Amino acid sequence: MKVFVVLVSALASVSAGILPQVVPVPPKNRISRPSIEGRVTNGQNAVENQFPYQVGLSFSGSEGSWWCGGSIIDNSWVLTAAHCTSGASTVTIYYGATVRTSPKFTHTVSSSNWIQHANYLSLTLRNDISLIKTPSVTFSVAVNKISLPAIASSYSTYAGQTAVASGWGLTSDTSTSVARDLQFAHLTVITNSVCQATYGSLVVTSKVICVDGSNRTSICSGDSGGPLALDGTLIGVTSFGAEDGCEIGFPAGFTRVTSYLDWIKTNSGISA
Template sequence: MKLFLSVLALAVASASAFESVVPHKDAPLGSGSSIAGRITNGYPAYEGKVPYIVGLGFSSSSGGWWCGGSIIGNTWVVTAAHCTNNAESVTIYYGASWRLQAQYTHTVGSGNFRQHSNYNTNNLNNDISLINTPHVDFWSLVNKVELPTYNDRYNNYAGWWALASGWGRTSDDSTVSDYLNCVDQQIIENSQCSSVYGTDVITNDVICTATPDGKSTCAGDSGGPLVTHDGNRLVGVTSFVAANGCTAGLPDGFTRVTSYLDWIRDNTGISY
């Protein structure tokens, strides 16, 4: 994480008015460490509210970390590229409200990852990955979320309300909370977001939300879903927050799913 912050600081040094960003991947899961809590200033999700979310416990030779993901098909999960990057395997937790008390789990190796080939670790461009999973049947607690249709590819969704969910931290220095939480967020214009982070980070492939009253995603929410209230479509994959804190009131950043509909179709065969 320190290396990431150092490299990213260099990337935005030419525009010192811009904030740095940090990804939402949680702290390592190695011995003695714990998986951090929940979304900041959100609310608990009742059982079955977000049946499309999965918990992702990644492992590598250097340790492990926690992310979220979204079920988009019987054998596919979408998450953030900074979650799959350098991972050797992942355990997928299906149908959990309490983070590690899943209805069932599957573990797959990195050969099942489809990380975007143009993912950039410096500015988090193309921060999206797919995971090919064993087949899962859908029911009330485990179900897919639909992608936007091709007719929506030019919709910027500014002004729309959407639901983010995950097991991320309550605050930047929070104690652990294992329960799934949600937060309702309003999508904003990219121009509002680029004025904070710069155009190197905020491209047309990013979608941002406002975070009034500290209502935000946070560490541990990486890769999780941003789903519209109207139509229940997956429009964002949780990517980053301002380096000065989840509750600082600065925009949250997500990978814009409509920018990757062709890439998802080419890798999974899923399209609408």
């Protein structure tokens, strides 16, 4: 389950610290390659209604089409990644699906209905967050919102805690299409300083949250924009992983939701 930033090759050759030692890439640009020992990632199949806040997002634009995830945060709003909305003209939102192609219902909206962070920077995935305004949906056991973190949580790093990522992304580095069944994985949050050793501080800022990938359980292409949840609260939006693969053991990065609570409230009116 993972996502990516294409950084110019010159950046990759610079020493660690500020600049990355491992290059992150956008899922729509990632090329599948053989995985270590051919192992699949260690996610699990979700059961019906386990993640009612999870939506699938099928984007279309001049560059083609691509699949992302998102989180319902209100009857009329979905939160996802800016690298998912970037370059797209329309999106079809899949609600209440466990089997990806069998949602309870769908809505298709145009780019005029989303708000991409004005300071999104694709080079380093800075401010990788977008809001999608949707037709109002009626909540049910299959379709429901996830809570945003309390403002009081803004100072929490979450390091050492176990969160849950979900999505229909690739289940291995050799996969060529997104998953049929919704997958989830328990992932341990690591400190930003540990994550910076891999991706550098230009990518891993205070507005990023990282998880450990050493057991080869991770996010992958197609999971972009999807949720990282802790105790029923949305703490991260799937943003990036290593260019070389989802199973190679490097950390994965998420946009830190607590850093964008004011932005979310200003643009949608939603507060924790």
